[in-house]
Amino acid sequence: MELTASVQTMRSSIMQTFSHLHEHPETSWKEEETTRFIVQRLALLGLQTETFTDCTGVIGIWEPEEATVRQEPLTVALRADIDALWQSVDGEWRANHSCGHDAHMTVVLSALEILKKAGYRPPGTIKVIFQPAEETGEGALKMVEKGAVEGVDYLYGLHLRPIQELPDGKASPAIYNGASLLVRGEVQGLTSHGARPHLGVNAIEAAAAFLQTIQNIHTNPMIPSSIKMTSIRAGDENSTNVIPDYARFTLDVRSQSNQTLDEIYEKIQSVARCTAEMYGAHITLQPDGRTAAAEVHDEAKACMRQSIQDVLGQENTAPDVITPGGEDFHFYTLKHPHIKATMLGLGCGLTPGLHHPHMQFNREALVSGAHIMARTVIHTFQKGEST
Known part of the structure; x- marks a missing residue:
């Protein structure tokens, strides 16, 4: 042959x-x-x-x-x-x-x-x-x-x-x-007048704190990994004196290891719980699309x-x-x-x-x-x- x-x-x-x-x-x-x-x-x-x-x-x-x-x-x-x-x-x-x-x-x-x-x-x-x-x-x-x-x-x-x-x-x-994972997230806060921010829960501030904290997630440095917030929407450009009570975002999470991707997502969930408690907000995460390493x-x-x-x-x-x-x-x-x-x-x-x-x-x-x-x-x- x-x-x-x-x-x-x-x-x-x-x-x-x-x-x-x-x-x-x-x-x-x-x-x-x-x-x-x-x-x-x-x-x-x-x-x-x-x-x-x-x-x-x-x-x-x-x-x-x-x-x-x-x-x-x-x-x-x-x-x-x-x-x-x-x-x-x-x-x-x-x-x-x-x-x-x-x-x-x-x-x-x-x-x-x-x-x-x-x-x-x-x-x-x-x-x-x-x-x-x-x-x-x-x-x-x-x-x-x-x-x-x-x-x-x-x-x-x-x-x-x-x-x-x-x-x-x-x-x-x-x-x-x-491996990659798309995560869709929502932040639920409490609206209030811009002059009285202490009466509300600013969803943008909670989302910003969440973003800043997930950048400090550490895993094995020998395994390439990354976490990026790829979109965020909050507030209304026509209501600039209103504390926004709602934000929506997406995360792009990647790793060269399936196990490390799972580890990262667990830590993201932990950060969401801690941030929500600190700000008095409610943060939900929904995995939406994954590929395997x-x-x-x-x-x-x-x-x-x-x-x-x-x-x-x-x-x-x-x-x-x-x-x-x-x-x-x-x-x-x-x-x-x-x-x-x-x-x-x-x-x-x-x-x-x-x-x-x-x-x-x-x-x-x-x-x-x-x-x-x-x-x-x-x-x-x-x-x-x-x-």
Whole structure:
């Protein structure tokens, strides 16, 4: 079986797949045409497919031939996110694939096609997860609910990396995304006349004290973390002589560790209770959106690294990518800790940056990315057979 020959014959097909997906973006939970397209492509490749009545997304299953099955067969899964962003592009608000999810879908579909074209006969099950709503941080949890990773032993994802993190032509065997948490908060005080502040509870003063105090929260300095108040609204510009009794704010909380993020949130809650008591106010906090930090497994990373070296060479195998950006891929391992997982970081000359409305990259990276993912599947089964 020679993958390289199969890859060389597929360049045109890979580019066509990407062009279709790029030209038909759909936002989170609305990826209906995208879902249909993927189902059709998986069916052409002979995979079983599963879709859902209450959400978008597809699970594809490539069952092994009976003669190839080992005594304890592995299940190896590949995951791609399928949603686009809603953003202003040249003054027009529309769905736009500026985070590379069109590329991720293309790479996973093409990796399957490479394996099929090369006549690969997996000794276990290959599962592919085309997940909706990554941008909202909800899609992976929905796929977990649907049983997408039940029985999965190894799980691989990928993400295009901006040029500031990885140069074009290089790839990394792991992406260490940070954990993030959005917190919505409210301060309830007591209104009074501006001339009699002692009769009221100023929600702005309580919010300011809360902000100042959370900046003094300390955790392990070896683990990058941050707390930012990203919005605050209080008072009325037309009633400047009134002590405001209500304030609303949001916090953006991040850490490279899931445990540290939990620790920070507990301390934020403690600060809220103490500040409320000191000012005689009432402060409520509501977590609203979380992504998990990466839990990378060494065995999965080793298989990915070997594949990168096979395709791009040792000189283009980059160190792990460490980034504060969030990625809901890591909910799969958070909910199923036994899964051995990693994400491919694909250098592709991506500029100006992820989520920029005019994001662009070298599309030749799609070919090498698909080749790397296909080889990773093979290396993973080989590793399983040798243990």
